[in-house]
Amino acid sequence: MNELTLGALYGAATLVVMFSGMPIAFALGVVATSFMYFFMPASSLDTITQNVYEEMASITLLSIPLFILKGAAIGKSPAGKDLYSAIHTWLHKIPGGLGIANVFACALFAAMAGSSPATCSAIGAAGIPEMRRRGYSPGFAAGIIAAGGTLGILLPPSITMILYAVAAEQSLGRLFLAGIGPGILLVALFAGYAVYRARKEYRLALAIYEGGGEKSPYLEDEHFTLRQKVEMLPRVLPFIILLIGVMVALYGGLATPSETAGLGALLALVLIAIVYGVWRPKDLSPILSATIKESTMLLLIIGMSLLYSYVMSYLHISQAAANWVVGMHLSKWLLLAVILLMVIVFGFFLPPVSIILMTAPIILPPLKAAGFDLIWFGIVMTVVMEMGLIHPPVGLNLFVIKNIAPDIPLKDVIWGVVPFVLLMFFAVLLLCVFPGISTLLPDLIMGVK
Amino acid sequence: MSHGFDLQPQAGAGPAVPDNAALAAVSALLDKLNRALVKLSMLALIMTALVLTYSVVSRYFFSAPTDWQDEASVFMLVGVTFFCTASVQSYRGHIGIEALASLLPRRVNAVRLFFVDLVSLLFCAFFAWKSWTLFYEAWSEGQTTSSTFAPPLWIPYSMMAAGMSLLAIQLLVQTLARATNKKEAS
Numbered sequence: 001m002n003e004l005t006l007g008a009l010y011g012a013a014t015l016v017v018m019f020s021g022m023p024i025a026f027a028l029g030v031v032a033t034s035f036m037y038f039f040m041p042a043s044s045l046d047t048i049t050q051n052v053y054e055e056m057a058s059i060t061l062l063s064i065p066l067f068i069l070k071g072a073a074i075g076k077s078p079a080g081k082d083l084y085s086a087i088h089t090w091l092h093k094i095p096g097g098l099g100i101a102n103v104f105a106c107a108l109f110a111a112m113a114g115s116s117p118a119t120c121s122a123i124g125a126a127g128i129p130e131m132r133r134r135g136y137s138p139g140f141a142a143g144i145i146a147a148g149g150t151l152g153i154l155l156p157p158s159i160t161m162i163l164y165a166v167a168a169e170q171s172l173g174r175l176f177l178a179g180i181g182p183g184i185l186l187v188a189l190f191a192g193y194a195v196y197r198a199r200k201e202y203r204l205a206l207a208i209y210e211g212g213g214e215k216s217p218y219l220e221d222e223h224f225t226l227r228q229k230v231e232m233l234p235r236v237l238p239f240i241i242l243l244i245g246v247m248v249a250l251y252g253g254l255a256t257p258s259e260t261a262g263l264g265a266l267l268a269l270v271l272i273a274i275v276y277g278v279w280r281p282k283d284l285s286p287i288l289s290a291t292i293k294e295s296t297m298l299l300l301i302i303g304m305s306l307l308y309s310y311v312m313s314y315l316h317i318s319q320a321a322a323n324w325v326v327g328m329h330l331s332k333w334l335l336l337a338v339i340l341l342m343v344i345v346f347g348f349f350l351p352p353v354s355i356i357l358m359t360a361p362i363i364l365p366p367l368k369a370a371g372f373d374l375i376w377f378g379i380v381m382t383v384v385m386e387m388g389l390i391h392p393p394v395g396l397n398l399f400v401i402k403n404i405a406p407d408i409p410l411k412d413v414i415w416g417v418v419p420f421v422l423l424m425f426f427a428v429l430l431l432c433v434f435p436g437i438s439t440l441l442p443d444l445i446m447g448v449k
Numbered sequence: 450m451s452h453g454f455d456l457q458p459q460a461g462a463g464p465a466v467p468d469n470a471a472l473a474a475v476s477a478l479l480d481k482l483n484r485a486l487v488k489l490s491m492l493a494l495i496m497t498a499l500v501l502t503y504s505v506v507s508r509y510f511f512s513a514p515t516d517w518q519d520e521a522s523v524f525m526l527v528g529v530t531f532f533c534t535a536s537v538q539s540y541r542g543h544i545g546i547e548a549l550a551s552l553l554p555r556r557v558n559a560v561r562l563f564f565v566d567l568v569s570l571l572f573c574a575f576f577a578w579k580s581w582t583l584f585y586e587a588w589s590e591g592q593t594t595s596s597t598f599a600p601p602l603w604i605p606y607s608m609m610a611a612g613m614s615l616l617a618i619q620l621l622v623q624t625l626a627r628a629t630n631k632k633e634a635s
Contacts, residue, residue, distance in 0.1 A: 020561060021550060023543035026569040033572060049579045053527070053609060059519045062526040066498055255505045258519065262501025269498070288491040296533040297543055303530075349546050 003320035010035060010317055014308075024354055025297075028304040032311040039315055048307065055306035056299065059258040060166055064302075065295035066261035067157050071113035072291045073268040077276045079239055080109055080122025086232035088130070089224040095202070098134055099144055099194025102127040106148025107187045111155040112243050112268075116389050120149030120400040128405045135205060135218035138408040139416030140197055146397040146413065147190055147420030150386035153352065155183040156247070157261070160352045160385065163302065164378045167360035171375075172257045173250065174449075177442040178375050182383060182427060185437055189423045197419075238271050251445060298353055305357035318361035325366040332370045333432070336377075339363050340384050340428070347388025351396075355385060375449075379438045380431055387424050390417050464539035467626035476622050482615070483536035490529040497522045497529075517598045527605045531612025535619040563627045570620040577617045580610035 001009075010031070017027040036044050056062070074080070084105040091097040091104070102123060110119045124145035131141035153160040156176035165172040205216035246264045249255040255263055273279035278287075312318045330338065342363070346355045367377055389397045401413050431437055443449070464480060467473050504518035537543055545565075550558060584606040586592070593599040 018546050019549055020565055021545050021547050022565045022569055023538075023545040025543055026572055027545070029576065030568060030572045033575065046579065046582070049576060049583045049606075049609065052576075053583075053605065056530075057523050057527060057605065059523055062523050065494060065526055065529060066501070069494060069498065249505065254509055258522065259501045259505045262498045262522070263505055265498040266502045269495075285491070288494060289487060291494065292487060292490055292529060292533050293537055293542055296530050296537050299526075299530040300534055300543065349548070351544070 003316045004324060006039065006315055007312075007317035007321050010312065010315075018349070024350070025300040025304045028301070028308040028354075028358075032304070032308045035311050035315065040311070044314070051310050052303045052307050055310065056303045058166065059256075060162060060172060061299070061302060063258035063261035064159050064162060064298060065291060066258075066265040067114050067159055067162070068295045068298075069265040069288070069291045070157075070261070070268040071115045071118050072287045072294075073265065073272050074109070074112050074239065075115070075118040075122045076287050076290070077272040077278055079112075079235075079272070079276075080105070080119075081126040082232070082235040083109055083239065084123050084126045084130075086236045089229045089232050092222050092224065094195070096195035096198030098131055098136070099140075099198050100191045102131065102144050103148050103187055103190045103194055106145065107151045107155060107183065108240070108243070110149070110152035111183075112239060114152060114155075114157045114159060116149045116152035116386070117396055117400045119152040120145055120397045121404055123148065124401060124404045128401070128408075133217060134220075134222075135201070135216040136198065137201060137412075137416075138405070139412035140201070141416070142401045142405060142408050142413040143416030143418075143420050144190070144194055146390045146395070146401050146417050147424075149397045149400070150389050150424075151183055151186060153386060153389075154179045154186065154379070154382055156180065157257075157264070158382070159298070160356065160382055161378065162257075163353055163356045164360075164381070167356050168364055168374050168378060170378065171446075174375055174442040174446055175378055176250070176257075177445055178379050178438045179382065181437045181441050182379050182431060185430065186383070186424065186427055189427060190420065193419060193423060235275060238275055242267050242271055301351070301353055302357065305354055309357060309361050313361055319365075321362045322365040325362070326369055332372075335366060335370050336372065336380075336432070339367065340380070343381055343384050344388060344391075347385055347391075352382075352385040352388070356381075373435065373439060373449075375442065376431070376435050376438050380428055383424055383428055383431070387421055391421055465626070467622065467629065468631050469626070469629045472622055472626055472629065476626070479535070479615075479619055479622060480539060483533075483539055483619075486532040486615075487536050490533050493525045493529050497525045500525075516596070517600075520594060520596060520598055520600055524600070524605050524608075528608040528612075531609045532615075534612055535615040538616055538619045538623070559627075563624070566620060566624040566627055570617060570624050573613055573620055574617040577610060577613035580606065580613050584610045 013034070014027070014031050017031050018024065020027075022030065033045070033048060036048065084101065087104050087108075088098060088101040091101045094100060105123045105127065106119050109123055110116070113119055113122070124142075127145055128141045131144070132138055152158070156179055158176070158179065161175050161179060162172060164170070165175050202218050205218040209215050209219060242264070245267065246260055249263060250257065250260045269284070278284065309318070325335070343355060343359070346359065350358075364374060364377075368374060389395050395417075398410070398413055398417065401408070402410060464476065467476055500518050500521055504515045508514045534543075549561070553561060584603055587602040587606050592602045594602060
């Protein structure tokens with residue numbers, strides 16, 4: 001059997017087993033082990049556990065639970081609500097300021113917590129009711145939060161990027177920095193749209209009122225005294241300091257990425273203890289148990305994905321598939337388009353961690369051969385996977401929104417999200433035309449590669 | 450599809466109880482063991498954060514670099530991952546693609562779920578068995594990691610073997626429960 005036929009068989013077997021509903025981690029392990037049994041030397045089955053252990057026992061990968069712990073510590077405290085309220089008191093004068101406050105709060109929270117669903121639920125829980133109370137349409141309010149939440153895997157630290165750095169053998173520090181520019185770009189695009197849409201809804205509300213209709217809360221004035229504004233700061237500043245401190249530790253050369261994860265987790269726990277009095281075992285238990293639940297699930301998928309790629313590489317499937325893609329002689333940008341389309345389709349079914357580890361050995365060699373910078377591609381791929389988090393049918397953030405605002409019909413949430421998906425698509429185009437948006441910052445700080 | 454993130458924290462919610470009395474007793478015992486291991490893992494997680502912070506502090510403020518912190522952290526986090534995997538399985542927290550569930554007739558779906566559990570069980574049992582042989586080799590040959598600190602490799606291997614064995618037992622209970630439950634679980 002030639003390698004491509006074997007590859008097609010491998011892919012088909014994976015689809016069948018995954019769609020049987022078997023947990024992704026076990027499904028990947030079952031397919032990999034079966035192919036080892038049928039197509040590899042008998043002795044390879046004896047080393048299966050050693051393979052999994054050796055691939056997993058990397059301090060970079062194993063720092064993931066600590067990043068999750070930091071996110072959970074901040075996410076399960078009232079920090080999200082305070083952050084959102086503080087930004088709102090300062091920005092409420094700007095037209096659409098409430099929408100902007102939500103986007104900013106999502107971005108800042110994402111940069112601290114590193115997880116999209118955590119960001120969505122922490123900021124959305126306070127932000128969605130407030131936006132609706134102030135007259136924003138439910139779909140618009142939901143769209144802002146769903147889209148703002150996706151910044152979680154783009155702004156550092158991001159678990160998705162840790163995996164990409166490992167799979168593509170790229171510098172994690174550089175990759176983290178490369179996400180900042182596009183993150184700011186998306187924040188600007190989302191905020192710009194929030195202003196546009198809020199003004200449109202404002203004018204509509206005004207027209208209805210002037211025509212003798214009901215007075216929408218949009219038309220009410222809101223006022224905060226300087227004292228109120230200043231009083232909001234002490235609760236937020238510690239978290240901003242944490243955010244900056246961790247970045248300085250990482251880029252100032254004080255700590256490795258894994259040490260940063262440990263330091264960040266510990267500081268987050270200390271901060272919630274000081275600011276919110278969350279320190280008793282009873283208070284900490286839900287934070288730690290949520291962390292363990294999520295990281296165990298993720299790390300088992302990661303371990304088995306690595307075994308899956310090992311088998312794919314041993315049987316020369318990844319190399320043959322990569323050569324096949326190269327052999328199609330697609331133009332540079334068509335190649336990129338085809339690969340990104342594939343990532344979008346995978347995004348319908350799989351979480352970003354599996355997409356990266358399963359596809360990296362196949363898609364990265366052709367991209368490298370076509371002259372793409374793999375750091376830049378990592379960022380583009382991340383933005384595309386972010387779109388997967390909010391587009392139907394399985395966008396995770398849509399379900400988070402459904403959870404925190406159950407009375408908004410899913411149809412409204414989806415329509416509310418569409419403009420943001422388009423904006424993200426626009427951001428991908430901008431990144432293709434101006435790759436410097438992503439690569440300039442790492443080149444400036446760490447030198448040109 | 451669920452992604453396994455903690456959207457609705459179910460504080461205190463335990464795993465589904467099998468109808469069969471003997472299975473229910475084993476399941477309750479496993480639940481106790483899982484809870485104890487999760488508590489131990491919580492401590493290990495905090496310890497790891499402390500160890501990594503200590504290494505930054507000791508290197509930066511006391512110019513005393515440590516060489517053991519990465520491996521100690523890896524061992525602890527390998528322990529956390531494998532020790533808690535049975536607990537995650539006990540409430541079916543390992544995510545999968547459930548797109549077919551709503552399309553299949555009820556009986557076919559029940560058969561599907563049974564086979565999914567059975568094949569998962571066979572895989573995890575095989576993995577557990579191979580982990581024990583790996584542990585035995587590392588133990589009898591005195592294998593260590595290749596670093597200067599060189600801790601013995603039987604430590605993480607034993608945690609992997611124990612965790613995967615517990616996961617296999619958990620899956621065995623769940624598979625038997627599917628076969629013996631009077632009412633089909635959804």
